[in-house]
Each structure stands twice: as C-alpha cells, then as structure tokens.
Amino acid sequence: MNCYFISIITTTALLFSALITLAQGDFHSGSVLIKNGNLLTITGGNLQETDLLILDGKISKIGPNLTAPEGVPSLDVSGRYVMPGIVDAHSHVGLDAVNEATNPITAEVEIADVINPYDIALYHALAGGVTVSHAMHGSANVIGGQNQTIKHRYGAMDPRDLIMEDAPRTIKFALGENPIRVHGEGYNTVPNTRMGVEAVIRQAFDEALNYKKQWEEYHESKENSTAGKPPSYNRRHEAILDVIDGKILIHCHSYRSDEIYMLMNICRDYGINQLIFQHVNEGFKVAPELANFGAMASVFSDWWAYKFEVYYSTAYNTTILAQNGVITSVNSDSRELIRHLFLEAAKAQRYGELDDNETLKLITLNPAIQLGIDHRVGSLEVGKDGDLAIFNNHPLSIYTIPEYTFVDGKMFFNRFEDPEDMRIIVDAEEEFESFMELKSGRGDHDCLH
Amino acid sequence: MKSIFIFSTLFFCLLGFSNNSFCQLFREPVYGNFLIQNAEIHTVTNGILKADLLIRDGRIAAIGKDLEYGDAITIDASGKRVYPGFIDAGTRLGLSEISSISLTNDFNERGNLTPYARAITAINPNAVPIPVTRIEGVTTVVAAPRGGTIPGTAATIHLIGYTPDQMFAGVEMLILDFPSSVQRGRWDRRPLEKRLEEYEDQVKKLNEFWSEAALYHKLKSADNADRVIPTYEAMLPVFNKERQVFVEVNRAQDILNALDWLKDKDLNVVLTGVAEGWRVTEQIKASGFPVITGPVLQTPSRSYDRYDRPYTNPSAMRDAGITVAIRTAEMENVRNLPFNAGYAATYGMGIEAALEAITIVPATILGLEDQIGSIEVGKLANLFIANGDPFEPRTQIENVFIKGWNIPMESRHTQLYDQFIERKPGLQLID
Structure with a gap:
C-alpha cells in the first residue's frame, strides 16, 4: 500500500517533469525553422547549409535563407546532418502484447488494441532518430493479427494518439519454423511442415471466399424476396477477404527461399499483387523472382545462425536484393537495434556496395513504401510530415550521434536537455533495483517476433 | 579419398x-x-x-x-x-553453431559447478562462424562456456587451425558466473523473495565448493592427497594463481557482492560483463581488477536509466582509472566487435582508447601482451x-x-x- 502510494507520487512528479521536457518549450508547436543544415533529402539530393521550414506539422519550404514567420521558433543546426525521420518496418515497441498464439489463423485480432504509449522503448527509438514504426503482431501464427503503423509521439497518454492516421492496414503472416513449432509441435495440429503452412493459407483464403459467396447469395436472394437467415458475420473471414482484395497489405515473416517462393505463388493464384516479406534471410536466393513479382523485402542487417532456417544466410542479403531491383529496407525487430538503425543500414556498405543515398533509403523511403506511407514520410519534400532526425555527423558514420528528433514538427528528443529518467509513468510493481537480464539484439529474437 | x-x-x-x-x-x-x-x-x-x-x-x-x-x-x-x-575476450565462438538447436551448443554442461568442462576440447575448428569472424579483422577470441555458477574453463584461441592445439593461444581461464538475484528477463516471474532465497542458496553452495576445493589444493600442495578428484583438480591452477578467474557480474549490487566475496581470496581476477560498472566505479577501481565489458550495443539495464548508458559505460569506467577491454559476448556476430568499440569511442572513450580496448588492453589482461x-x-x-x-x-x-x-x-x-x-x-x- 505504502509502496503504491509512493509510486503514485513519483509518477505524478515524473509526469510533470517528463511532459515539460517533452514539450521542449517553443519547439512543440508543430512549426519550426531548421537553419543551415546539411539536408539529406533522399529524393532531391544533398543540400548543404540549407533551411527547412515546417508549418503545422508539414514541411512547407526547403531552401537557402528562409525566414521564420512570426512566432515560429528557429533551430540553428550548422554543421549537422538533417535526414527524414527513420522508419522501422518491423518493430514491437510500444506494445503490451505481441502474439495471439492460440490458432494458426488469427486475422481478426488487431495490434491497435494493445498499444502501450508508456513504453520507454518508444523514447529510446526517438533517441535513435526513429519517428515511425510498424508495430507488428508476432510470428506464432501462419496468418497472424493486423499490425499498426505508429508515430512515436512519446508523451501522449492516449494510445490512439500514436496511431498514424491514414496508414494502410497491414497483416502479419508467418512461414517456417515459428508457426510449425507453436502449432505443429506445440498443439499437435496443422501446420507441422512447410506443406502444412501452405495448406493453412490456401484453406483460409478459400473459406473466406466461400463466406463471401454466401453473403452474395444472401444479398441476391433478398432482392428476389426469398431471403432466409443471413450468414453469421465472421471477423476472421472479413479480414482475409480484405487481404485478398488488396485492402490489407501482407507483411510476411519468412526465411527460406522455398517458402518465399510458395507465398508468391499463392498470391498470384488469388490475384494479390502487393507483398512484403519480413526478415526474408534467404530472399537473396530468389531475388530475381522477388523483383519480377514486385515483392518487397524488409531485412536484418546481419542476423543469422540463431536457428536452422537462418543458417544458410548472408549479411550480403541487403545488397543482393537491392542490386536485383527489390525494394529493400533494414528493420530492427528489437528494442536494441531500433536505437541505432542507421548503423544497421550502414552495414550494407561493409557487406556490399550500396552508395550513401541507397543505404539511407533502407531506413527511410523504402520502408515508407513498404508500409504505404511514402506520400507522408521517408524523404524531405515539401508537403510531407515534419519528421526529422538530426545528427552531429553523417548518419552512416560510426561516429555519429543523434541530437534532435522531430515528429510532426514537434521536438521529441533533445540530447542536450532531456533528463536521465524519461519514463512517463512508474510501474507500481517494478522493483527500484529492477534489472532486466541484458540483451544484445539477437537475444530478443528467440521469442517469436 | x-x-x-x-x-x-x-x-x-x-x-x-x-x-x-x-x-x-x-x-x-x-x-x-x-x-x-x-x-x-x-x-x-x-x-x-x-x-x-x-x-x-x-x-x-x-x-x-x-x-x-x-x-x-x-x-x-x-x-x-x-x-x-582485434581481440574479443568474451565470446562463444566455436562452441555453438545454431543457437536454437541444443545439440549444436557445447557451451553449457549439465551441473552448476563444472570447472572441468574445458572449452578447448569442444571448440569446433571448422565452425562456420569462424571465417565469418576473422575476415572482419578479429583474429583472437576467448571462447567461454556459460550457464550455471561455474560453467567451466574458457580458452583463448587464434582463429586459424584445424585442431585445438593449432588454435590454442596458451591461456585458459575459469568462468565464475557470480550468483545473482536478478530477474532473468520478462518471462522470469519469480517473486523477489524467491529470487533472494535462490541467490543465498547458490552462494552457500559456491562457498562449500570453494572451501572443499581450497582444502584439496592444500592437501595436494602438501602432497597429502590420496586420490584424484577431477572437479577439484581443475581448480588447482586457479588456487596456484596460474589461471585467471573471469567473474561475470552485471548489476551494480552483484558487482559489489562479488567484490565482497573476492576480498579474502587470493586470486587472479578479471571482472566481465560489468554492465552497471558506471554505478560503482569507485569500488571497482579500489579492487584493482581489470574489466572486460560488453556488449556496448545493448539496452539500458533499468527503465529509468539514461538511454545511452550502455554506450558511455566503458568510458565512465576508464575515466575512473579502471582497465577496460571491450567484448561482444557473441557467437555468430563477433564481427560486430569494431562497431561495439566504435560506439564506446563515439560516446566518450575516444578512438585511440577504444582501439586499445580491443587490442593491447585485452592482450595485457590475458597475459599475452608479448605476443599480440x-x-x-x-x-x-x-x-x-x-x-x-x-x-x-x-x-x-x-x-x-x-x-x-x-x-x-x-x-x-x-x-x-x-x-x-x-x-x-x-x-x-x-x-
């Protein structure tokens, strides 16, 4: 009881200090003039000592010697690098739950229902320049739940405030070891093989189409005044029909080339032409097929060997995919890697030969395309969101430090003024000497993400 | 053939x-x-x-x-x-091939106190991760067993050769993963009381083991032992101070507990992990023990710690006068050693000191400074x-x-x- 009371007081105190800090004084109005930056625009070249004006959350002007309108604060970033806010196409930060691991198909569940705006990892991501992430369902099920693209408006108390307003709906699919382990080995049910994985998807699609037909027949019979009872409404079928109709994008956890190829075949058979593969460690083996399909790839920079299906993979995956014409992004899937995605992208230059702009695209424009939000983020262009990551050195150098991060023109990270403790709330059950067994990036990975 | x-x-x-x-x-x-x-x-x-x-x-x-x-x-x-x-003085390289497949993992012997489990006999010279590592400039590593209070004896190897003898760099060390009441991840639901109870029990068992091994050493030294006990035999070089003890500690309180435990023991000690070293720099400095820390690329250990603590930890310790080497604690991605050092360099340590932290400093800690x-x-x-x-x-x-x-x-x-x-x-x- 006592403890609880103390934690309420601490929470309140923290809340005030955090919110005051998060507001960053003048820099939280949504309008700001960034002066004298080295702009890495991604789509319009690199602009030295150029200004960038954000008004009401949107980039309004880019050019030399801009003047701030009345009441708009300016931030001089001479000598610094300004890039679009980093987009992470595969993440689980800001979530209370990840896997509804109870059925091989759970298309009806939505990650939007479990957003946790208090997760400190959201702030850690901002401190690494990441402004948008694709909060994904886990990989326990062949057809998992629907994901949610979020903006890292850390400090918001209402989960809905993190949702990126017009981001397309996406859904998690998962092939290979994880659904096989959970359902085949765990529950002794299909799928227990990659053959079963394919069958589960085709059956789910066919059943959804049957359901659609039942409704069509019901509507037809209603016109003829011979209507009986309507079919019962089924959220799972509804969601899968939206997948088949292209209203929900498939983001598929995958590793081996055979299963990647298999899903492309299914999509062809059902007329689905937008397909994004996640992890896709063996994507490089079917890069020509991926490019030909127009499928996209969201990969790790260098993870391998943590399980058998990633044993025959290579850190050159990113380069091979990109050079074969596959739109490729580098993701984190980790509370650790999300803090330095610019380093993860830069590794594509050690393991391959991508130029700086192609490398930066891996964490900006390309993931934005994969999430269907490239009309809003992923490059510095007039009309796009005022999401910026500002670094003291070139972001692909090991010696770079993110210094400021803006979302919608508001400053959410300031390396020079943020206090040590950036929690919004204190968990009453968390021990003061809490200490999570430390993890490097890979550690997260064994838990079906 | x-x-x-x-x-x-x-x-x-x-x-x-x-x-x-x-x-x-x-x-x-x-x-x-x-x-x-x-x-x-x-x-x-x-x-x-x-x-x-x-x-x-x-x-x-x-x-x-x-x-x-x-x-x-x-x-x-x-x-x-x-x-x-580059030298990575804390890895599992060669002791594991595919993490999720237990039969390919040779770093974790059954039992809680197994000093006789020697890494050098289980390192696979043809492990696929070895060439992956060495072509990125890492030429020498410590391959260490893990799991349990004393998981075994680690070995220093050069990343060339087809037999353990060809690879062996001449130094082995005892691994002591010092008992801790720490929560071992989000899935660890043991209440604090239970964890403290288990911690006390582990320390008790460690102490019993240690005094028996010390007694064995005494008898052996006096040529008075009538039979060979392999478990204690493996401890003899430790008591003779011919073999270092790598004491793995991360949480501040665990570091202090270990330092306290080590106080009355005459050993060659190296502290490893030391994620929260920045919290207790004075005590570490006073101990005189060198530190092999890392990975640098990891999340802060506590939700209320500054986001960049893991990056600044090596420089915080070094600034306090502690000898600091950097490790990855990796298996398949030991090749990220220069990036771990690079982050330490960027966040306060400077390029020169960070370079030393993966070259001459670990060489000196291992006693191989005349070789590498x-x-x-x-x-x-x-x-x-x-x-x-x-x-x-x-x-x-x-x-x-x-x-x-x-x-x-x-x-x-x-x-x-x-x-x-x-x-x-x-x-x-x-x-």
Whole structure:
C-alpha cells in the first residue's frame, strides 16, 4: 500500500517533469525553422547549409535563407546532418502484447488494441532518430493479427494518439519454423511442415471466399424476396477477404527461399499483387523472382545462425536484393537495434556496395513504401510530415550521434536537455533495483517476433 | 579419398556451379614471408607510422623503410592502413553453431559447478562462424562456456587451425558466473523473495565448493592427497594463481557482492560483463581488477536509466582509472566487435582508447601482451590491412594475417554473395 502510494507520487512528479521536457518549450508547436543544415533529402539530393521550414506539422519550404514567420521558433543546426525521420518496418515497441498464439489463423485480432504509449522503448527509438514504426503482431501464427503503423509521439497518454492516421492496414503472416513449432509441435495440429503452412493459407483464403459467396447469395436472394437467415458475420473471414482484395497489405515473416517462393505463388493464384516479406534471410536466393513479382523485402542487417532456417544466410542479403531491383529496407525487430538503425543500414556498405543515398533509403523511403506511407514520410519534400532526425555527423558514420528528433514538427528528443529518467509513468510493481537480464539484439529474437 | 573429393568437385563445377560457393571449399591459408609496403601502420603502442612491415616465420620481423626482404611476397598497401588483429575476450565462438538447436551448443554442461568442462576440447575448428569472424579483422577470441555458477574453463584461441592445439593461444581461464538475484528477463516471474532465497542458496553452495576445493589444493600442495578428484583438480591452477578467474557480474549490487566475496581470496581476477560498472566505479577501481565489458550495443539495464548508458559505460569506467577491454559476448556476430568499440569511442572513450580496448588492453589482461595486441617487432603476425578506419561500417578489411598465415578472405557469407549476386540461371525455367 505504502509502496503504491509512493509510486503514485513519483509518477505524478515524473509526469510533470517528463511532459515539460517533452514539450521542449517553443519547439512543440508543430512549426519550426531548421537553419543551415546539411539536408539529406533522399529524393532531391544533398543540400548543404540549407533551411527547412515546417508549418503545422508539414514541411512547407526547403531552401537557402528562409525566414521564420512570426512566432515560429528557429533551430540553428550548422554543421549537422538533417535526414527524414527513420522508419522501422518491423518493430514491437510500444506494445503490451505481441502474439495471439492460440490458432494458426488469427486475422481478426488487431495490434491497435494493445498499444502501450508508456513504453520507454518508444523514447529510446526517438533517441535513435526513429519517428515511425510498424508495430507488428508476432510470428506464432501462419496468418497472424493486423499490425499498426505508429508515430512515436512519446508523451501522449492516449494510445490512439500514436496511431498514424491514414496508414494502410497491414497483416502479419508467418512461414517456417515459428508457426510449425507453436502449432505443429506445440498443439499437435496443422501446420507441422512447410506443406502444412501452405495448406493453412490456401484453406483460409478459400473459406473466406466461400463466406463471401454466401453473403452474395444472401444479398441476391433478398432482392428476389426469398431471403432466409443471413450468414453469421465472421471477423476472421472479413479480414482475409480484405487481404485478398488488396485492402490489407501482407507483411510476411519468412526465411527460406522455398517458402518465399510458395507465398508468391499463392498470391498470384488469388490475384494479390502487393507483398512484403519480413526478415526474408534467404530472399537473396530468389531475388530475381522477388523483383519480377514486385515483392518487397524488409531485412536484418546481419542476423543469422540463431536457428536452422537462418543458417544458410548472408549479411550480403541487403545488397543482393537491392542490386536485383527489390525494394529493400533494414528493420530492427528489437528494442536494441531500433536505437541505432542507421548503423544497421550502414552495414550494407561493409557487406556490399550500396552508395550513401541507397543505404539511407533502407531506413527511410523504402520502408515508407513498404508500409504505404511514402506520400507522408521517408524523404524531405515539401508537403510531407515534419519528421526529422538530426545528427552531429553523417548518419552512416560510426561516429555519429543523434541530437534532435522531430515528429510532426514537434521536438521529441533533445540530447542536450532531456533528463536521465524519461519514463512517463512508474510501474507500481517494478522493483527500484529492477534489472532486466541484458540483451544484445539477437537475444530478443528467440521469442517469436 | 581425396581424389574422389576432387572429382566430385570437378563434376559440380562442370555442371556450371561455381567451385567456391557450391562446393563449400575454402582456399587454403598461405604461410610465408610477406612484405606489406607503404602502409599507414596503426601500431597501437607506438603511434601511427608510414612504413613497410615484414612478416617472417609467423612473426612481425621488421618495421621500417628499405627493409631487406629476400623472397618475401610483396603487398602494396599504399593508401591502406594496417592494424593489429582485434581481440574479443568474451565470446562463444566455436562452441555453438545454431543457437536454437541444443545439440549444436557445447557451451553449457549439465551441473552448476563444472570447472572441468574445458572449452578447448569442444571448440569446433571448422565452425562456420569462424571465417565469418576473422575476415572482419578479429583474429583472437576467448571462447567461454556459460550457464550455471561455474560453467567451466574458457580458452583463448587464434582463429586459424584445424585442431585445438593449432588454435590454442596458451591461456585458459575459469568462468565464475557470480550468483545473482536478478530477474532473468520478462518471462522470469519469480517473486523477489524467491529470487533472494535462490541467490543465498547458490552462494552457500559456491562457498562449500570453494572451501572443499581450497582444502584439496592444500592437501595436494602438501602432497597429502590420496586420490584424484577431477572437479577439484581443475581448480588447482586457479588456487596456484596460474589461471585467471573471469567473474561475470552485471548489476551494480552483484558487482559489489562479488567484490565482497573476492576480498579474502587470493586470486587472479578479471571482472566481465560489468554492465552497471558506471554505478560503482569507485569500488571497482579500489579492487584493482581489470574489466572486460560488453556488449556496448545493448539496452539500458533499468527503465529509468539514461538511454545511452550502455554506450558511455566503458568510458565512465576508464575515466575512473579502471582497465577496460571491450567484448561482444557473441557467437555468430563477433564481427560486430569494431562497431561495439566504435560506439564506446563515439560516446566518450575516444578512438585511440577504444582501439586499445580491443587490442593491447585485452592482450595485457590475458597475459599475452608479448605476443599480440599491437604492431611490434617480435610479436605474432596477427594483423590486417583495411582501406580505411575499421570502426567505420563502410571500410573494407582486405587482408588478414594470423600467426603469419595469409587468410583467404572467404566465409559462408561471401561465398553466398558470389553465388547469388548475379544468379545463374536467372528467372527462366530450366528445360
């Protein structure tokens, strides 16, 4: 009881200090003039000592010697690098739950229902320049739940405030070891093989189409005044029909080339032409097929060997995919890697030969395309969101430090003024000497993400 | 047998598969005398020199201009840099192949106190991650067992050779994962009381074990033991101070507990992990123990800690006067060692000290400073040539030498790249 009371007081105190800090004084109005930056625009070249004006959350002007309108604060970033806010196409930060691991198909569940705006990892991501992430369902099920693209408006108390307003709906699919382990080995049910994985998807699609037909027949019979009872409404079928109709994008956890190829075949058979593969460690083996399909790839920079299906993979995956014409992004899937995605992208230059702009695209424009939000983020262009990551050195150098991060023109990270403790709330059950067994990036990975 | 192998190799190659990639063959390393010319030599211990470097009989034979080099093979390194091979003094390299498949993991013997479990007997010289690691400039590692209070005895190895004896760098160390009441991840739902209870129990068992082993050592020293007890036998070099004890501690309180436990023991101690070293720098400094810390690239240990604590931890400890080396604690991605050091450099340590933290400092901690860790005449030719700063991701490591052997710049990863960058056949079906 006592403890609880103390934690309420601490929470309140923290809340005030955090919110005051998060507001960053003048820099939280949504309008700001960034002066004298080295702009890495991604789509319009690199602009030295150029200004960038954000008004009401949107980039309004880019050019030399801009003047701030009345009441708009300016931030001089001479000598610094300004890039679009980093987009992470595969993440689980800001979530209370990840896997509804109870059925091989759970298309009806939505990650939007479990957003946790208090997760400190959201702030850690901002401190690494990441402004948008694709909060994904886990990989326990062949057809998992629907994901949610979020903006890292850390400090918001209402989960809905993190949702990126017009981001397309996406859904998690998962092939290979994880659904096989959970359902085949765990529950002794299909799928227990990659053959079963394919069958589960085709059956789910066919059943959804049957359901659609039942409704069509019901509507037809209603016109003829011979209507009986309507079919019962089924959220799972509804969601899968939206997948088949292209209203929900498939983001598929995958590793081996055979299963990647298999899903492309299914999509062809059902007329689905937008397909994004996640992890896709063996994507490089079917890069020509991926490019030909127009499928996209969201990969790790260098993870391998943590399980058998990633044993025959290579850190050159990113380069091979990109050079074969596959739109490729580098993701984190980790509370650790999300803090330095610019380093993860830069590794594509050690393991391959991508130029700086192609490398930066891996964490900006390309993931934005994969999430269907490239009309809003992923490059510095007039009309796009005022999401910026500002670094003291070139972001692909090991010696770079993110210094400021803006979302919608508001400053959410300031390396020079943020206090040590950036929690919004204190968990009453968390021990003061809490200490999570430390993890490097890979550690997260064994838990079906 | 060999001819059959060559024949099948030829057969596959005739089928159109590339020899290197499909057949999983590596070129052999080449032993010989080498003259590296016109390099910018980052010696670590003697600054940066513009000079030639002669490798002879596996060692650095000379550094300078106009060297007598006889029939040595010359390598033009104009515009290139030479560094001593990096040393990762905390890995599982060679002791594991695929993390999720337990039968491929040899680092965790059954039992809580198993000092006799020796890494050197279980390191697979042909482990696929070894070439992946060494072609990025890491030439020497400590491969350590893990799991339990005393999981076993670690070994220092050079990343060349087909037998343990060829790889062994001459130093083994006892691993003591000091008991902790820490929550072992989000899935650990044991209440604090339970964890403290288990901690007390583990310390009690460790103490019992330790005093029995000490007694055995005493009897042995007095030539008074009537039989051999293998478990305690493995502890003798530790009590003789011939073998170091790597004490793994991370949480601040655990560091203090371990220091307290070590107070009345006469041992050669190295603290490893030490994630919260920054919280207790004074006490660590007072102990005089050196530290092997890392990974640097990890999340803060507590939700209320500043986001960059793991990055600044090495410099915080070093600034307090503690000897600090950096490790990855990795298996398949030990190749990220320079990036871990690079982050420490960026966040306060500086490039020079961070470079030392993966070269001369771990070499000195391991007692191998006369062999490795810097570019000096007489040391082993463990070194690499890079086209730039090896901490920078874009830099390419171009040549690696280990004990004077010129290592083929190949690994599973590069072979797959060569095979698939322009895949043949491409899209068309094969009739």
